[in-house]
Amino acid sequence: MALISMTASHHELDLESLEQLTRGTHAMGKSIVTDCARINGSVVLSTCNRFEVYLDVDLDSSAHSLERPDDKYVEHAVSGVAQLISYAANVEPARARHAFTVRTGEDVVTHLFKVASGLDSLVVGEREIAGQVRKSLQSAHADQVTTGSLERLFQRALRTSKNIASQTQLSADGRSVVSVALKLAEPTLPDWGSVSALVVGTGAYAGATVAALRAHGVRDISVYSGSGRAEAFADSHQVVPVFELTEGVADADLILCCSGTGGRAGKSLIVDDTLGVVPAREEEPHSTVSYVLDAASIVAARQARTEQAAGLEGAQRRQVVVDLALHRDADPRIADMDSVLLIDLSTVRANVPDIGEDTVGHAELVLHESVEEYVELEKLRAADVVITRLVESFNQAKTQQILELVRDGFTEEDAKVRVNKAVNPEMHKLIMKVRSSFLR
Structure with missing residues (x-):
């Protein structure tokens, strides 16, 4: 699994180009999941100054969502989505693809958290964007195209937005x-x-x-x-x-x-x-x-x-x-x-007014802490999935060894003690190695 985002916003495009790019793409999330075999989930965020697509892509079943996938897999997924957007918006496929900034892994997390918090807005600190992010997730729910990974990502982004609003002065003056x-x-x-x-x-x-x-x-x-x-x-x-x-x-x-x-x-x-x-x-x-x-x-x-x-x-x-x-x-x-x-x-x-550097810096600090916590939890979640499979494999092997010892004349209790003593240290060592590898 991998998280990928495609962003076209006021940072990259003039508003006329952005307008043209989003024409006819209001129901794009469902089409993306239906037409692109490897894409399991999609959330589309469209506002007055941005058009973004968040993807949960099945690239490698052994990888967790925050790992950086191979560029060829990313480009395959992104090109497929750009093709759909080009037809909906009546724009040449190459032009549609060129319009998007692509992010993967942890960069997706940081970007969405910034967007939801108003730190990436045309008017920095606006609060309306949080409602638009929430609405985009609700639309994905209605179309049944969200996934667990996307759900956790968006819910945490919205929680980060609330934390920044309550802990900083970023949106205190009602900027919008x-x-x-x-x-x-x-x-x-x-x-x-x-x-x-x-x-x-x-x-x-x-x-x-x-x-x-x-x-x-x-x-x-x-x-x-x-x-x-x-x-x-x-x-x-x-x-x-x-x-x-x-x-x-x-x-x-x-x-x-x-x-x-x-x-x-x-x-x-x-x-x-x-x-x-x-x-x-x-x-x-x-x-x-x-x-x-x-x-x-x-x-x-x-x-x-x-x-x-x-x-x-x-x-x-x-x-x-x-x-x-x-x-x-x-x-x-x-x-x-x-x-x-x-x-x-x-x-x-x-004519967007400037905002104080101290205010933005405080908000970015809260955001950075939230991103770190989210990333660590997601890595632990991914590690737990691998560890569960590992334990299941060890338990199956232990059951077989116990049966063999019982056939050789050991009592079942003695057989369990012998097998656990021999296998459990190795299993624990592998579990710790897996957990450590995911948290690097």
Whole structure:
């Protein structure tokens, strides 16, 4: 068995390339286990700034999961997964493979613990990522594609995240993507208590967005969902459902898009600084783009605002559109419109505030201790499996020797004493050798 992770994130790719790479891969975990014979389990983590695949791969039944497997086995597994992703995302296989950073063994553990704790986030210290890690594990459960190794890994990562949150100041000031976006929006808006906000989308990030708005003092919050889930979301979050997008936009000073259902259809491109821009498949039709919130909707909404205000003042009131979706919800052309400020993930990325080195250092110390403890426990677990087999083998041999001595005239009790005296020291020596070899 071996743990392998494949990571594409804001560290390695621009957000447009990352968006293209994750297109159509929402159910990838089940396909990976179904289509790749040696892969026993898979957990897929997809957020606004990362796409990661964690694999439990059957490479060598005698090895434990934290050993570093042979590169040829790793590349075989990774290439198979990249092939599946390339078809789902409409990206050339070589481009998909090149987009991922691959980790194995203990490096997988350290990386996931960092991710779950917010230490690898676009906004270092964000807490939302822990919920997304938990949700990815729950999805793997629902698809029945997790394994014991992956279960232990993810549960310990979530526990590490809690420990860092409680023992350090890493997330004490509520750092998150949405909090940075709201800070950028603040100078353009009225006082928070007077702001009318529309949330577009009803997923987990929409819930976090509503919470962030309330923390800023926003009381007038409505929600729109193109999939018809606005009313249920509104009931559970005590906000107002909106059933016509243009109407909701017309009434809002601040529109926050986080549905992630917009974006490309047709031919796709993946952009890489080294490899350039390459079409995925030449036979595909010309690319089309659809957005949940397009420029026409903003124009119509602003016209409605003008009519409602019965004058120029209403038309000139500024609006802010915040697009928190990796698969863009808002048409980028909105940024060119007068009196409309567009804030997207790229804007957030360019304005992430620094965090104190002491705070990060303390969090990394807690993380390092957690990784060491987890690795030691996993090695002991792997050693125990080998030792159990070893003891079973010795016991079978002892039983045979006892039977032979009984046939030679010894009593069963004497035979057991003689065999145990001869065999047990050797068995103990081998057990200690096995345990020592696993803990190196």
